[in-house]
Amino acid sequence: MSEAQETDVIVIGAGSSGENVAGRVVAAGLSSVLVESELVGGECSYWACMPSKALLRSGTVLNRAREVSGAKEAVTGKLDAQQVLERRTRMTNNWDDASQVDWVNGAGITLLRGSARVSGERTVEVQLDGETTSVTARHAVVFATGSTPNVPPVDGLAGLDYWGTREATSAKEVPERLVVLGGGVSGVELAQAYARLGSRVTVVARHKLLSNYPPEGVKLVEKGLRRDNVEILTDTATESVRLDEDGRFVLTLAGNRHATGDKLLVSTGRTANTRGLGLEELGLDPKTLTFDLTGRAVDGPTWLYAVGDAAGQVLLTHQGKYEARVTADAIVARAAGTLGDTAEEWSKYTSTANKYAVPQVVFTDPEIAMVGRTAEAAQADGLRVSETSLPITVAGTSIHSDKYTGWATMVVDEDRKVIVGVAFTGPDVAELLHSATIAVVGEVPLDRLWHAVPPYPTVSEVWLRLLEKYGL
Numbered sequence: 332m333s334e335a336q337e338t339d340v341i342v343i344g345a346g347s348s349g350e351n352v353a354g355r356v357v358a359a360g361l362s363s364v365l366v367e368s369e370l371v372g373g374e375c376s377y378w379a380c381m382p383s384k385a386l387l388r389s390g391t392v393l394n395r396a397r398e399v400s401g402a403k404e405a406v407t408g409k410l411d412a413q414q415v416l417e418r419r420t421r422m423t424n425n426w427d428d429a430s431q432v433d434w435v436n437g438a439g440i441t442l443l444r445g446s447a448r449v450s451g452e453r454t455v456e457v458q459l460d461g462e463t464t465s466v467t468a469r470h471a472v473v474f475a476t477g478s479t480p481n482v483p484p485v486d487g488l489a490g491l492d493y494w495g496t497r498e499a500t501s502a503k504e505v506p507e508r509l510v511v512l513g514g515g516v517s518g519v520e521l522a523q524a525y526a527r528l529g530s531r532v533t534v535v536a537r538h539k540l541l542s543n544y545p546p547e548g549v550k551l552v553e554k555g556l557r558r559d560n561v562e563i564l565t566d567t568a569t570e571s572v573r574l575d576e577d578g579r580f581v582l583t584l585a586g587n588r589h590a591t592g593d594k595l596l597v598s599t600g601r602t603a604n605t606r607g608l609g610l611e612e613l614g615l616d617p618k619t620l621t622f623d624l625t626g627r628a629v630d631g632p633t634w635l636y637a638v639g640d641a642a643g644q645v646l647l648t649h650q651g652k653y654e655a656r657v658t659a660d661a662i663v664a665r666a667a668g669t670l671g672d673t674a675e676e677w678s679k680y681t682s683t684a685n686k687y688a689v690p691q692v693v694f695t696d697p698e699i700a701m702v703g704r705t706a707e708a709a710q711a712d713g714l715r716v717s718e719t720s721l722p723i724t725v726a727g728t729s730i731h732s733d734k735y736t737g738w739a740t741m742v743v744d745e746d747r748k749v750i751v752g753v754a755f756t757g758p759d760v761a762e763l764l765h766s767a768t769i770a771v772v773g774e775v776p777l778d779r780l781w782h783a784v785p786p787y788p789t790v791s792e793v794w795l796r797l798l799e800k801y802g803l
């Protein structure tokens with residue numbers, strides 16, 4: 332055991348969420364030890380957002396060019412899979428975290444490599460190569476430990492060398508046939524990426540694809556996938572999986588159907604990574620432990636916090652970083668004695684947007700970009716809402732491409748006359764989403780929003796059409 336250390340705030344996990352907590356408490360004048368067992372930067376930088384978006388982007392750009400006369404005639408080749416893989420590798424800095432370590436050091440954070448677990452009140456033990464370092468925090472211990480992939484209960488799966496999202500985002504070769512188990516965001520995005528790189532892809536979903544997204548938008552994404560020759564099997568249970576004599580994965584599906592692939596990607600959701608890290612010894616059950624909007628444990632020790640995937644609220648990088656800013660500010664304020672046990676909604680000490688205004692994008696082609704609540708979710712919250720929907724067809728879309736197809740939905744709280752949810756589906760709608768996020772978070776009254784004039788000719792003119800159809 333090396334000499335015990337002391338710091339103001341211990342952050343376990345140097346993914347995007349953990350880096351942001353540590354950076355912000357240090358900027359506010361506290362000290363922080365940041366512990367990381369793998370790569371500084373975490374899942375998003377090396378095995379999730381960045382490589383998966385890089386695998387998709389080239390195919391999307393090529394498709395955009397193919398939809399505009401004059402440009403399409405110039406596109407005579409096909410996607411260069413090797414170049415796409417190499418660009419993806421550059422995006423991950425070849426899985427080297429040196430530049431992120433430089434940032435951590437430059438920010439004045441103390442980085443400790445190794446695997447951490449809580450060993451007592453405000454105390455964490457870090458193991459590296461048989462050496463243990465003990466660190467005690469004066470104010471807070473923050474779990475920013477991310478999440479781990481779920482393993483579905485499919486007969487035969489255990490022990491097989493299948494792909495998780497890490498293997499799919501870091502692969503060096505494109506499989507001839509790929510089966511994707513799971514119709515969530517990871518599955519759908521990676522299915523399209525690999526189909527465009529040249530794989531014959533089958534997606535097996537036990538329910539619908541993207542079941543948390545608006546059905547009209549999902550229909551357009553399904554159409555996009557089918558155009559890329561992705562076979563989509565929805566409402567299909569997977570009974571078992573085995574390897575055939577050639578080493579290929581063979582899935583036995585309900586109704587005695589089969590799906591075969593050289594590789595099998597299992598992307599069936601993720602669970603917060605808080606188990607086996609010492610919380611049980613403190614008398615806490617990680618399965619039921621929750622965290623309030625300041626990030627602090629509910630019915631737990633007052634020094635224990637969680638952010639990002641580890642907090643288990645919203646599994647998205649930008650929301651994790653938002654939670655990190657909020658939690659860092661709450662820890663600093665509590666250390667200074669200026670914040671008590673509770674904090675007001677929408678104050679800088681609560682991640683209130685997690686309840687009302689989470690922006691999320693499915694980066695397929697076409698994209699789905701959505702913020703806030705669906706009509707059903709708003710009704711379940713007791714709101715009296717209306718829903719306005721239409722195809723996205725404006726002058727801007729006809730300029731954007733010769734065959735733009737999109738769909739927009741706006742949910743209005745009829746008692747307050749403000750927008751509580753928006754969903755766009757179509758090419759490049761992700762860049763439109765922040766306008767909707769501002770309208771939802773700002774609770775901009777509709778009669779004022781009417782004066783926010785979208786420029787002509789852009790896709791954002793869909794705002795005008797939505798408000799007109801609503802009745803303004």
Ligand SMILES: Cc1cc2nc3c(=O)[nH]c(=O)nc-3n(C[C@H](O)[C@H](O)[C@H](O)COP(=O)(O)OP(=O)(O)OC[C@H]3O[C@@H](n4cnc5c(N)ncnc54)[C@H](O)[C@@H]3O)c2cc1C
Nearest residue numbers: 344346347348368373374379380447477639640646647648
């Ligand atoms: C395929 C895929 C694509 C995605 N695409 C997007 C996207 O486009 N946009 C988006 O917003 N989100 C996306 N996500 C979600 C996003 O990746 C996560 O929400 C985000 O990475 C969570 O960040 P985090 O810092 O909370 O956790 P992580 O990035 O997982 O970081 C946790 C860190 O903690 C470390 N750690 C864990 N336990 C310990 C321990 N005991 N001791 C020391 N260190 C420990 C880990 O090594 C890791 O580095 C995607 C996810 C997947 C799987």
Ligand SMILES: NC(=O)c1ccc[n+]([C@@H]2O[C@H](COP(=O)([O-])OP(=O)(O)OC[C@H]3O[C@@H](n4cnc5c(N)ncnc54)[C@H](O)[C@@H]3O)[C@@H](O)[C@H]2O)c1
Nearest residue numbers: 483513514515516517518537598599600601646692693694
């Ligand atoms: N563009 C993005 O922002 C992006 C991209 C990828 C992932 N993510 C995040 O990462 C998280 C993990 O992604 P994910 O796609 O793994 O999870 P997910 O929760 O989005 O989807 C999991 C899917 O697996 C299905 N499933 C679960 N058990 C199954 C079983 N036994 N058999 C068949 N299907 C089963 C579910 O019905 C669901 O459709 C998501 O919560 C998402 O927020 C975000």
